[in-house]
Amino acid sequence: MRAALYGSDGFFVRDHAGPAGHFRTSVHASPLFAGALLRLLGRVDDALGRPESVDLVDVGAGRGELLTTMLAMLPAGLAERVRPVAVEVAPRPPGLDPRISWRRDIPEDVTGLLVATEWLDNVPIDVVETDEHGELRKVLVDRHTGVETLGAPADAADRFWLDRWWPGPGRIEVGWPRDAAWADAAGSVRRGVALCVDYGHRRDERPVLGTLTGYREGRQVTPIPDGSCDVTAHVAVDSAATAAGLPYEMVSQRKALKALGIDGARPPLDLARTDPAAYLRALAAAGSAAELIDPNGLGAHWWLWHEIGVSIRGTMQP
Structure with a gap:
């Protein structure tokens, strides 16, 4: 699995469209996801006391889509202080925003927000x-x-x-390598929040036949480890949470995104009469939001986060 994903000709290293060309994550589904994480970053920044610089680290950054979208949305007062870092084994994509630092390893001293969106499911097991x-x-x-x-x-x-x-x-999919990977990632945060977003399960709901599978060009395929497809398995999220040795909170993506202002509600019909164009835009946004919080889809992902030297927990209630 390690060679198939991260070897010299591995799936995540090959020169292709990147993960977005093979499977759909919350990052690719809608910029609303990036907007929600930007609001979370703002809460972390407030909890830190708005320092001179604040780190925004994306682990498993793909081709930099999340950071690119978030940078385009940064408000005044934060834009000049954010230090965006993409952690990815693939080479830096051409044309990427020069503000984004690109590296293969996680920085050792993070003050701010570290995000790992569908990264642990690809840690080899x-x-x-x-x-x-x-x-x-x-x-x-x-x-x-x-x-x-x-x-x-x-x-x-x-x-x-x-x-x-x-x-x-x-x-059974043996999860201790992921525990170690997440403990290392969360341990790099000196002050701030480490957030893992992934699909997974807890001890009382482990699947008898496991979850190992593959994806290629948007289709689920047999997970042959030859580098031609993604090889992935759900995360034992409760084990990873405990391994970090830090206080943690764990909720569904549906609950987390609702706490960050994404509810999927349809716009009022009156808007269609007074401003049809605005109604159509709001309707499209509601559809995107509904996909992100669908309890049978992306909304079922787990959000696992650790607060290190800050407290944002009270701000994460819907």
């Missing part, structure tokens, strides 16, 4: 499966044919994590 004797063994996949076989038994690190976070038989 192993999959284990219960064999006919009830033993958990690692699933091996032929990178050319996609044929699966069972290999060695789950190792000690896997079993330690499984006992606490995903007990029982079945097909």
Whole structure:
């Protein structure tokens, strides 16, 4: 999985349209998502006391779409203080706003907002499966044919994590590498907020058959790890939350976005009579908002955040 996604010819490194050409995230769905994160950044900035500079770090930045949209929306008083940083393994896209710093690793000293939107689901993991004797063994996949076989038994690190976070038989996606990745990312924030937005599950709702799948050109495909498609699996969000060793809050995207002013409400019909053009614009925005908060779609994503040296929790209530 690591080689297929991040190797020299991996899916996220290849010179193509980037993730947006293969699957749809909240970032790609509507600029309303960037606007909501901008309001969150404003609350973080207020909680920090409006420092001389405030970091805005996007982990798993794709081709810089989120930061580009947010920079275009920055209000006066914040625009000159924001330091946008994109963290991505792919080369810097041509024509990207020069204000955006582009790097492969997460900065070590962040004061502001760190965002990871659908990043943890692509942190490489192993999959284990219960064999006919009830033993958990690692699933091996032929990178050319996609044929699966069972290999060695789950190792000690896997079993330690499984006992606490995903007990029982079945097909299991071992989440401790993601726990470590998120702990490192959140640990880079000295003051501010670390936010993970991703699809996932909690201990009492783990899927018996797992969630590992692939995406290519907008279609779900067999997750063959040959670099030609995205290989992804849902995140054990409760495990990642605990691993950071920090106080945390965890809510659905639907609830979080409503707290940030996105409700999907249709505009009043009276507006159609008084200002038809404005009504159509408002109706389109309502449709985009509805997609972002759909409880059976993007609205079901988890928002996991840690507040480090600040308090915004009271401002995140709808």
